[in-house]
Amino acid sequence: MPELRKDPVIGRWVIISTERGKRPSDFEGLGKKRTEGFCPFCPGNEDQTPPEIMAVRPSTTLPNTSGWSLRVFPNKFPALRIEGNLNREGIGIFDKMNGIGAHEVIVETPDHNLDMADLETSQIRDVLIAYRNRALDLKKDPRFRYVLIFKNQGVLAGASLEHSHSQLIATPIVPKRVMEEIEGAKRYYDYKERCIWCDIIAQERKDQVRLVSENDEFLAIEPFAPRFPFETWIIPQAHQSTFEEIEDSSVESLAGILKEVLAKVCQGLNYPPYNFVIHTAPLIDHHEEEYHWHIEFMPRLTRVAGFEWGTGFYINPTPPEEAAAFLRGVEI
Amino acid sequence: MPELRKDPVIGRWVIISTERGKRPSDFEGLGKKRTEGFCPFCPGNEDQTPPEIMAVRPSTTLPNTSGWSLRVFPNKFPALRIEGNLNREGIGIFDKMNGIGAHEVIVETPDHNLDMADLETSQIRDVLIAYRNRALDLKKDPRFRYVLIFKNQGVLAGASLEHSHSQLIATPIVPKRVMEEIEGAKRYYDYKERCIWCDIIAQERKDQVRLVSENDEFLAIEPFAPRFPFETWIIPQAHQSTFEEIEDSSVESLAGILKEVLAKVCQGLNYPPYNFVIHTAPLIDHHEEEYHWHIEFMPRLTRVAGFEWGTGFYINPTPPEEAAAFLRGVEI
Numbered sequence: 001m002p003e004l005r006k007d008p009v010i011g012r013w014v015i016i017s018t019e020r021g022k023r024p025s026d027f028e029g030l031g032k033k034r035t036e037g038f039c040p041f042c043p044g045n046e047d048q049t050p051p052e053i054m055a056v057r058p059s060t061t062l063p064n065t066s067g068w069s070l071r072v073f074p075n076k077f078p079a080l081r082i083e084g085n086l087n088r089e090g091i092g093i094f095d096k097m098n099g100i101g102a103h104e105v106i107v108e109t110p111d112h113n114l115d116m117a118d119l120e121t122s123q124i125r126d127v128l129i130a131y132r133n134r135a136l137d138l139k140k141d142p143r144f145r146y147v148l149i150f151k152n153q154g155v156l157a158g159a160s161l162e163h164s165h166s167q168l169i170a171t172p173i174v175p176k177r178v179m180e181e182i183e184g185a186k187r188y189y190d191y192k193e194r195c196i197w198c199d200i201i202a203q204e205r206k207d208q209v210r211l212v213s214e215n216d217e218f219l220a221i222e223p224f225a226p227r228f229p230f231e232t233w234i235i236p237q238a239h240q241s242t243f244e245e246i247e248d249s250s251v252e253s254l255a256g257i258l259k260e261v262l263a264k265v266c267q268g269l270n271y272p273p274y275n276f277v278i279h280t281a282p283l284i285d286h287h288e289e290e291y292h293w294h295i296e297f298m299p300r301l302t303r304v305a306g307f308e309w310g311t312g313f314y315i316n317p318t319p320p321e322e323a324a325a326f327l328r329g330v331e332i
Numbered sequence: 333m334p335e336l337r338k339d340p341v342i343g344r345w346v347i348i349s350t351e352r353g354k355r356p357s358d359f360e361g362l363g364k365k366r367t368e369g370f371c372p373f374c375p376g377n378e379d380q381t382p383p384e385i386m387a388v389r390p391s392t393t394l395p396n397t398s399g400w401s402l403r404v405f406p407n408k409f410p411a412l413r414i415e416g417n418l419n420r421e422g423i424g425i426f427d428k429m430n431g432i433g434a435h436e437v438i439v440e441t442p443d444h445n446l447d448m449a450d451l452e453t454s455q456i457r458d459v460l461i462a463y464r465n466r467a468l469d470l471k472k473d474p475r476f477r478y479v480l481i482f483k484n485q486g487v488l489a490g491a492s493l494e495h496s497h498s499q500l501i502a503t504p505i506v507p508k509r510v511m512e513e514i515e516g517a518k519r520y521y522d523y524k525e526r527c528i529w530c531d532i533i534a535q536e537r538k539d540q541v542r543l544v545s546e547n548d549e550f551l552a553i554e555p556f557a558p559r560f561p562f563e564t565w566i567i568p569q570a571h572q573s574t575f576e577e578i579e580d581s582s583v584e585s586l587a588g589i590l591k592e593v594l595a596k597v598c599q600g601l602n603y604p605p606y607n608f609v610i611h612t613a614p615l616i617d618h619h620e621e622e623y624h625w626h627i628e629f630m631p632r633l634t635r636v637a638g639f640e641w642g643t644g645f646y647i648n649p650t651p652p653e654e655a656a657a658f659l660r661g662v663e664i
Contacts, residue, residue, distance in 0.1 A: 002412055002431025004505065012508045015431055017411045079349045079647045080334055092535045093528075094556045099334025099347055150639045158637025167639075173336065176344045176644035196425075203424045224426045227641070275638015298638050305490025306607015306630050307482045307499070309559070312508035315411045 003319075005225035009184040009196055010177075014225045014314040040076075041163035043068070043110045050074040053104060054133070056126050070126050071107045072134060078103035079169060086143060086172055102138055102170040106130050112163050115153065115271060117262035119164075125255035127166065131278070132251070134168055135244040139283050144170040146178065146282050147244070154273025157300045174282045181279065182287050189290040195239050197292035200224075209321045212328060213260050217253035220261050222320030222327075229302060229318035230269065230327070232261055234295040241291040243280035258295070260332065265299055268330035273300040335651075337557035341516040341528055342509070346557045346646040372408075373495035375400070375442045382406040385436060386465070388458050402458050403439045404466060410435035411501060418475060418504055434470055434502040438462050444495050447485065447603060449594035451496075457587035459498065463610070464583070466500055467576040471615050476502040478510065478614050479576070486605025489632045506614045513611065514619050521622040527571055529624035532556075541653045544660060545592050549585035552593050554652030554659075561634060561650035562601065562659070564593055566627040573623040575612035590627070592664065597631055600662035605632040 003016040040048035043066035052063055052073045061067035074082070080101030088097040108116055108127045116124070135147040151166040152159040159165075174182075188196040204210055204221045212220040212232060220234050234257055236250070246254070265274065280293040308314050335348040372380035375398035384395055384405045393399035406414070412433030420429040440448055440459045448456070467479040483498040484491040491497075506514075520528040536542055536553045544552040544564060552566050566589055568582070578586065597606065612625040640646050 001416065002410075004412075004429045004431050004503075006427040008425055008427070010508075013505050015411050017431070078334075079347050080336075084333065091556075092539070093340055093531050094535075095338040095340070097336045099336050099349070148639070148643055148645070150637075150642060152637045152639065156635070158635045158639070169639075171336075171645070173345050176342075177642065180644070199425050203426075207424070224423075275642065277638055277642025279642070296642055298641065300638075303488070303490045304636075304641075305482075305484045306609055306632075307480070307484065307490070307501075309630060310482055310509065310607065310609025310611070310628055311480055312512070313480070313503070 007223070007225040008188070008200065010180040011184060012225065012227075012312055012314070014227055014316050016225075016319050017315050017317050039112055039161065039163050041071075041105075041107045041161060041165060042112050046071075049105070050076055054130065056130070066110070069110060069123065070130055072104055072130055073107075075103040075105050075167065080171065097172065100143055100172055102141075102144070102168070104134060104168045106134070106166040106168065108164045108166060114164060115262075115266060116151065116164050117259075117266035117271070119259070121255050121259045124259050125251055128246075128251050128255055128258070129248075131166070131168065132244050132246055135280075138168075138170040139244065141170070143172055144283055146171045146174045147280070148175065149243075149278040151274075151276050153275070154300070157273035157275050159273075178279060178282065182282075182291055185287070185290040185292075195290060195292050197235055197294065198239055201235060201237060210324045212264070212324050213257060215253050215257050217250050218257040220257050222324040224320065226316055226320050226323075227308075227314040228298050228300070229316060230265060230299045230323045231316075231320075232265070232297040232327070234258060234261060234297065235292065236294070239292055241281040241286045241288045241293060243278050243293040261297060261327075263332040264327045264330040265297075267332055268327060269299060269301065274298060275300065339555070339557040340520075340532065342512040343516060344557065344559075344644055344646070346559055346648050348557075348651050349647050349649050371444055371493065371495050373403075373437075373439045373493060373497060374444050378403075381437070382408055386462065388462070398442070401442060401455065402462055404436055404462055405439075407435040407437050407499065412503065429504065432475055432504055434473075434476070434500070436466060436500045438466075438498040438500065440496045440498060446496060447594075447598060448483070448496050449591075449598035449603070451591070453587050453591045456591050457583055460578075460583050460587055460590070461580075463498070463500065464576050464578055467612075470500075470502040471576065473502070475504055476615055478503045478506045479612070480507065481575075481610040483606075483608050485607070486603075486632070489605035489607050491605075510611060510614065514614075514623055517619070517622040517624075527622060527624050529567055529626065530571055533567060533569060542656045544596070544656050545589055547585050547589050549582050550589040552589050554656040556652065558648055558652050558655075559640075559646040560630050560632070561648060562597060562631045562655045563648075563652075564597070564629040564659070566590060566593060566629065567624065568626070571624055573613040573618045573620045573625060575610050575625045593629060593659075595664040596659045596662040597629075599664055600659060601631060601633065606630060607632065 006013050046064040050073045054072045055068040056070040057068035080099045082102050086097045131149045148169045185196050210222045276297040281291045338345050378396040382405045386404045387400040388402040389400035412431045418429045463481045480501045517528050542554045608629040613623045
């Protein structure tokens with residue numbers, strides 16, 4: 001019997017479709033595909049990107065030369081532009097503003113052939129520190145309300161270049177999905193006087209069935225009502241509303257569990273395309289009591305049809321309990 | 333300068349990204365791809381599908397034999413099952429119910445090689461009448477709250493079989509996206525005492541820039557804040573909250589404008605994969621004053637990245653005004 005399950009935060013229902021059941025072995029990972037040819041993110045091609053904003057590099061090397069192990073620069077084809085004013089205005093009943101924002105690229109490794117899952121934990125820690133430091137810097141700009149940090153891995157997940165990289169977009173509005181989470185979390189908090197994610201953590205640790213991994217500071221779970229097969233959330237065990245206020249010591253733990261999740265999914269499912277997004281509180285109003293930052297990781301193993309976009313109603317052929325059991329069993 | 337635009341109904345912002353601007357000629361349609369091989373939807377293979385629920389066929393032919401021009405049957409691999417009770421229950425803080433519902437397939441033509449865009453208007457009228465009649469029938473089942481009618485055309489749009497068909501899913505809950513529309517429309521109605529779609533129609537007819545086509549009863553527009561290039565909405569000009577109460581005479585007009593939109597997009601953009609969804613009021617509460625049914629048509633010309641799924645924030649490289657001008661110019 002298929003099941004309908006409700007996401008406890010935003011109220012989205014999903015169909016866990018056992019009739020269309022897919023076991024982990026049904027997913028053919030698309031594998032690592034490495035093409036030859038010119039890559040603007042490779043060492044030696046620093047002049048092909050806008051000048052770097054920051055880098056992890058020996059002090060003996062100059063900016064925008066090779067030798068770096070991590071590099072951050074503005075996106076050459078930004079979705080939003082950094083210069084200008086918002087000029088909010090109405091056009092009849094419609095509302096618009098200038099597309100002001102920042103759009104940066106974080107190149108995670110100089111090695112074109114490595115996926116993020118293959119990086120050392122220390123290198124993933126450096127990536128997370130770069131995310132945090134860029135977010136803290138952009139937070140100073142009063143035009144911005146949100147900093148979105150995300151990664152597209154693989155062409156099917158929307159990556160236009162295959163060299164492993166993440167992106168950061170600072171926006172003058174809070175994204176709808178985050179607002180929905182805040183509203184759902186507030187409703188729960190008003191009723192229970194507890195954070196909903198803290199309650200989810202407690203239940204998942206007790207039930208164990210959707211747990212993928214845990215360390216001293218973080219939990220990795222398959223959520224109760226996942227949109228996608230092997231959708232995985234990484235949640236800090238201690239209540240904290242903003243990612244960018246993370247301590248150095250916690251970054252270490254986060255790098256460990258993120259590496260573990262990436263490696264398990266990539267080794268267990270043959271390097272599928274994937275996306276992840278960091279959901280953190282808005283820059284101005286932190287919703288400190290109700291909001292709890294987390295990472296949503298989504299392998300791209302099924303095709304999403306217009307049905308999903310038209311309705312916000314997802315059909316997922318893999319129960320999260322099976323996905324969690326599979327991932328727990330992947331040796332890395 | 334890129335622009336941020338807000339959908340007036342549900343409040344979703346999109347980035348109209350001129351920096352990444354794509355002109356219609358930049359989209360390589362994936363073309364019609366016709367494979368040889370067995371198709372369970374073709375005439376002569378009626379025994380390969382569940383028994384038909386209805387069909388348009390000469391009275392001299394028997395059910396589940398060839399001779400039909402349109403055929404409706406239950407999905408062989410249904411996302412939801414028709415038999416049983418909902419058994420709503422809680423699991424700790426989580427909520428679930430049995431996956432009860434109906435999942436039907438509407439095969440629109442016996443000809444394997446025709447796309448919906450190639451059908452005669454009279455054939456599209458028959459398809460729309462089948463949608464309506466199936467919705468009216470399923471409405472009688474008190475377990476259902478919503479009937480979703482949608483079409484996936486092409487593998488990239490989620491179609492698993494290429495023979496042109498639509499689908500219908502009756503669900504025991506109202507989809508989130510429809511609830512968001514209802515909430516947005518109610519907010520507008522409470523403030524203005526007018527239907528928001530009626531106001532959109534008035535403004536689009538006045539502005540003309542996003543208008544694709546209009547006939548005596550319907551309008552086809554590129555919405556002000558489209559998620560996708562060439563996203564097109566078809567809206568009845570007269571206020572009506574439910575699709576399934578459409579009169580026969582209006583079905584004629586709707587078939588005409590739907591044929592026109594499909595043909596313009598398919599001829600202008602070389603038969604891209606696409607989805608469409610009919611947004612109508614819930615079965616029980618019609619929200620008659622505030623809600624206005626419509627069709628959302630979405631060609632799949634860009635890859636949606638996890639960024640969009642993680643944030644509900646879309647990046648669209650094609651301004652709707654350009655898309656509308658292009659479609660107006662396509663001769664069919």
